[in-house]
Structures are given as structure tokens and as C-alpha cells.
Amino acid sequence: MANGLMRPLLSAAVLCLAAGAMAPAAQEAVDAAMVARIRDEGLQRSRARELYLTLSDSIGARLTASPAYTQAARWARDRFAAWGLANPRLEPWAFGRGWSLEKISAEMTAPRYMPLIAYADAWTPSIPGVLSGRAVYVGDKTEAEIQAMATQLRGAIVLTRLPQDAFMEMDRPQPGLSDAPVRTGNPFIPPVRSAAPPEQLLSLLQRAGAAAALKPSAYRDGTVGVVGNRNTASNAVPSIAVAAEQYNMLARLTAAGTPVELRLELRTRYHEDDLNTYNVLAEIPGTDPALRDEVVLVGAHLDSWHTASGATDNGDGVVAVMEAMRILTAVGARPRRTIRAALWSGEEQGLLGARAYIQQHFADSAARDRLAVYLNDDPGSGRTLGFYMEGNAAAKAIFDAWLEPLEDLGVTRNIIEGIGSTDHVPFNEAGLPGFNAIKDFDAYDERTRHTNADFPERMSEDELKQSAIVLATFAWHAAMRSGKIPRAPRTASTP
Numbered sequence: 023m024a025n026g027l028m029r030p031l032l033s034a035a036v037l038c039l040a041a042g043a044m045a046p047a048a049q050e051a052v053d054a055a056m057v058a059r060i061r062d063e064g065l066q067r068s069r070a071r072e073l074y075l076t077l078s079d080s081i082g083a084r085l086t087a088s089p090a091y092t093q094a095a096r097w098a099r100d101r102f103a104a105w106g107l108a109n110p111r112l113e114p115w116a117f118g119r120g121w122s123l124e125k126i127s128a129e130m131t132a133p134r135y136m137p138l139i140a141y142a143d144a145w146t147p148s149i150p151g152v153l154s155g156r157a158v159y160v161g162d163k164t165e166a167e168i169q170a171m172a173t174q175l176r177g178a179i180v181l182t183r184l185p186q187d188a189f190m191e192m193d194r195p196q197p198g199l200s201d202a203p204v205r206t207g208n209p210f211i212p213p214v215r216s217a218a219p220p221e222q223l224l225s226l227l228q229r230a231g232a233a234a235a236l237k238p239s240a241y242r243d244g245t246v247g248v249v250g251n252r253n254t255a256s257n258a259v260p261s262i263a264v265a266a267e268q269y270n271m272l273a274r275l276t277a278a279g280t281p282v283e284l285r286l287e288l289r290t291r292y293h294e295d296d297l298n299t300y301n302v303l304a305e306i307p308g309t310d311p312a313l314r315d316e317v318v319l320v321g322a323h324l325d326s327w328h329t330a331s332g333a334t335d336n337g338d339g340v341v342a343v344m345e346a347m348r349i350l351t352a353v354g355a356r357p358r359r360t361i362r363a364a365l366w367s368g369e370e371q372g373l374l375g376a377r378a379y380i381q382q383h384f385a386d387s388a389a390r391d392r393l394a395v396y397l398n399d400d401p402g403s404g405r406t407l408g409f410y411m412e413g414n415a416a417a418k419a420i421f422d423a424w425l426e427p428l429e430d431l432g433v434t435r436n437i438i439e440g441i442g443s444t445d446h447v448p449f450n451e452a453g454l455p456g457f458n459a460i461k462d463f464d465a466y467d468e469r470t471r472h473t474n475a476d477f478p479e480r481m482s483e484d485e486l487k488q489s490a491i492v493l494a495t496f497a498w499h500a501a502m503r504s505g506k507i508p509r510a511p512r513t514a515s516t517p
């Protein structure tokens with residue numbers, strides 16, 4: 023509340039001029055009475071913090087198809103049901119096996135004792151028993167040199183990469199704070215490097231019979247970036263990421279000839295009893311006989327990576343969607359079109375839940391015609407500043423009008439540029455209007471996204487409330503206007 027997050031709009035005059043220049047914004051209706059009710063409910067009787075902490079603390083990380091993911095999906099469905107939304111449901115789609123971590127322990131035992139900050143790649147197999155042994159460094163070895171080390175590598179704990187000397191130093195530029203065009207999307211993550219081709223390393227080590235493969239990540243100060251590959255074989259060499267500074271120390275000592283002894287325990291579990299995972303859907307039915315079959319879809323991905331709490335990626339987006347639906351229900355919203363919430367699974371493996379939904383529900387053009395708009399809340403943490411408009415100037419003029427009554431809550435501007443890498447993308451690919459919220463990127467790239475540091479502290483209660491209010495007002499207006507959101511030509515969707 024006191025952290026300066028509810029900033030006044032810096033350039034209201036500029037925005038008004040811009041909106042005036044695009045004539046449709048001036049005529050676009052804004053439902054001031056409903057905006058006031060949504061704001062009152064969202065600010066005075068918010069459940070956002072409670073939802074956020076349940077998701078982050080009580081359920082925690084939600085790797086796709088893991089038991090924790092399914093628990094989160096059932097919890098969200100049950101909340102939707104408790105609030106009185108219609109048709110709360112889990113929609114299955116085929117994914118493959120889940121995975122969860124049961125134990126990891128990584129320690130240096132010589133030349134002195136030191137516990138290590140270490141995480142297994144998702145879908146990595148277990149290490150049998152307790153593995154103790156001397157670290158073998160191959161980061162500076164070519165493919166041929168590694169092949170020649172076969173005897174030394176059998177059963178060994180292998181340091182696979184060069185010491186990490188390039189790091190995620192900063193967050194991406196914030197496109198919502200400047201009138202100048204800003205590069206949008208994920209920033210470059212410095213690679214972890216090795217003398218041998220990185221994509222060959224694990225198979226080389228597997229052929230040599232190595233027992234474990236250690237690598238650094240490109241984050242600083244104990245932060246470890248960890249993802250994983252769902253196609254990892256059950257007999258692959260277990261792959262563990264170690265905090266870069268610690269990895270570098272192990273590599274330097276070993277390369278200098280100091281014997282380094284390590285002790286590892288790693289127990290993981292594959293979940294193969296149900297090879298489906300589930301999107302969560304629920305809705306507020308439309309009431310206009312001519313429009314109620316049309317859908318305004320608001321969504322966020324519920325799955326996360328596995329090492330922390332999935333708080334900023336993407337618990338905050340999930341809370342925005344859930345709380346927006348709760349607010350709309352609480353104020354008695356009876357929209358003309360149906361407003362449907364979607365919480366996706368499998369986003370982190372390739373936007374798979376949204377893609378499955380599009381395949382299941384928008385296969386034919388009549389069905390695609392019934393989607394009024396899709397609004398997604400994902401990359402970034404913090405408040406919502408506006409929307410990436412994907413090159414769609416006609417839609418931007420409408421969204422600009424909807425943003426105005428929220429200016430005092432810290433929204434700033436919609437930008438004409440698009441953004442990739444999240445769940446609105448497959449909608450755009452199918453020719454459907456999908457837009458993603460512009461969020462703050464405070465510490466998101468540099469610290470929390472896909473790391474062991476993605477905990478709830480990076481979002482304030484004010485920001486959670488604000489994000490939900492923005493989504494609720496946009497969903498309401500999209501459900502009430504006489505026309506659907508204009509479709510953009512495909513070629514204009516990416517700047």
C-alpha cells in the first residue's frame with residue numbers, strides 16, 4: 023500500500039491526445055457505474071492475497087502433470103464453484119508423464135565441507151542411494167577428449183561446463199512507461215558453455231557411464247535458473263544445476279588439480295498413471311440471446327517450473343484471473359456475452375494447454391467466430407500497465423478507452439507492439455484476437471522467472487488487486503460492447 027506502486031499516470035494529456043487522434047476511442051462506451059462496482063469489490067473485499075498465498079505457499083510449484091499441478095487445478099475449479107461460476111470443470115488433454123522431486127542433497131565434502139545450492143532438471147531420473155566421489159571436470163574438454171576419458175568418467179560426478187562468467191544482469195525494458203517504441207519479449211539469457219557441443223554432453227556422458235552431470239546457470243548470488251525436458255529418458259544421466267558461484271569454485275579447484283569430493287542424493291518420481299493434464303475452465307454465462315454464445319476468454323497459465331513457488335510465473339496471473347471472476351460474480355455481473363476463465367496447463371512446455379484448447383474448441387470457423395477476445399495475464403510481475411496490442415490499431419483504440427477509468431490505479435498505456443512466448447500466441451496464430459497484459463518486470467528476468475527465487479514477496483497486495491480489477495473491467499467491457507474485438511490481419515500481429 024505504501025510502496026509507491028499506485029503511481030499516477032505520467033502522461034495523461036499525451037494519452038488523451040493520442041486517443042482523440044484515433045476517433046473510435048472517443049466513441050467507445052465505458053460503463054462508469056460498473057467500473058466503480060468492480061473497483062469497490064476488488065479494493066475493499068479482495069481475496070487476491072489469500073488466493074496468492076494458497077497457490078504459492080500451500081500448493082507451491084506446479085510442474086505440468088505433477089500431483090501438485092493437479093491439486094492446484096482442482097483447488098481453482100473448487101473456488102470457481104464456491105463463488106457460483108457456471109460449469110467449473112477440468113478439461114483433459116494428453117501430455118505425457120509427470121515428475122516430482124522427493125529429495126535432493128548436494129554437498130562438497132573435500133577440500134572442506136560446504137552444502138551446495140543445487141536443483142535437478144525437471145524429468146531427470148534419480149541417483150540410486152548416496153553417491154560420493156571425486157568431481158571430474160570436462161567443461162574445457164572437446165568431444166574427442168571426453169570420449170578418451172571414458173574410464174575416468176564411469177560412475178563419476180561430472181562438472182560439465184566452463185565456469186559461468188556471464189549473468190542475467192537486468193530486467194527487460196518496460197514498454198508501458200515510455201511513448202517510444204521499446205523492444206518487447208524475453209531478454210537474452212547468457213548460455214552455459216562447454217568446449218564440447220552442449221547438446222552432445224549428456225549422451226557422451228551416458229555412453230561413458232557417468233553417474234551425475236553438474237552445470238551452472240546464468241543467474242547470480244545463489245539464484246539458480248532451472249527448467250527441464252519432459253522427453254528426458256529414464257536412464258539419462260541425472261542433471262543437476264548448481265548455483266553459478268559454487269559451480270565456478272568447484273570447476274576452478276578441480277581444474278587446478280585440487281581434489282574435490284562431492285556427495286549427492288537425488289530421488290525423483292515419474293507419474294505415469296494418468297498421462298493427461300488439465301486446463302481449468304469456468305464461466306459467467308452470457309444473457310443476451312443474440313450474443314450469449316460468444317465468449318470473452320480471460321486466462322493465465324497455472325503450471326510453473328519446479329524449484330520455488332511459481333509465484334510470479336505465473337501465480338500472480340492466475341490470481342488476477344480468479345479474482346477478476348470472483349469480483350464479477352460478487353457484483354452480480356450479467357454480461358451479454360459469456361465471460362469464461364481459463365487456467366492453462368503445459369505453458370512452460372510450449373503453450374500446450376492453450377494449443378490443446380484451441381484444437382478442442384476452435385477447430386471450425388463458426389466456433390472461431392464466437393470468440394470475442396482472449397485476454398492473457400503472464401510475463402512479468404507487479405501491476406498491469408496496459409496491453410500489448412499485437413499490431414491491432416482498431417483494437418488498441420477500444421482498449422485505450424477502457425484503460426482511462428483505471429489511470430489512478432497505475433495503468434499507463436496500451437502499446438501497439440506484440441509479445442511472444444505465452445498463451446495468447448496460439449490464439450493469434452489461429453487468427454483470433456489475443457492480447458497479453460503489460461506487467462512490471464521488476465526483478466522478473468534478473469531474479470524470479472524460472473528460478474529457485476520465484477517466491478510471493480515480489481508481488482504486493484496492491485498489485486494483485488490492481489491486476490484483477492483491470493482484467494475484470496476489460497472482460498466486462500468486451501462482453502458488453504455491441505461488436506466483437508476487431509481481428510487484426512495476421513501479418514500485422516508481430517512488429
Ligand SMILES: [Zn+2]
Pocket residue numbers: 335370471472
Ligand atoms: Zn515461464
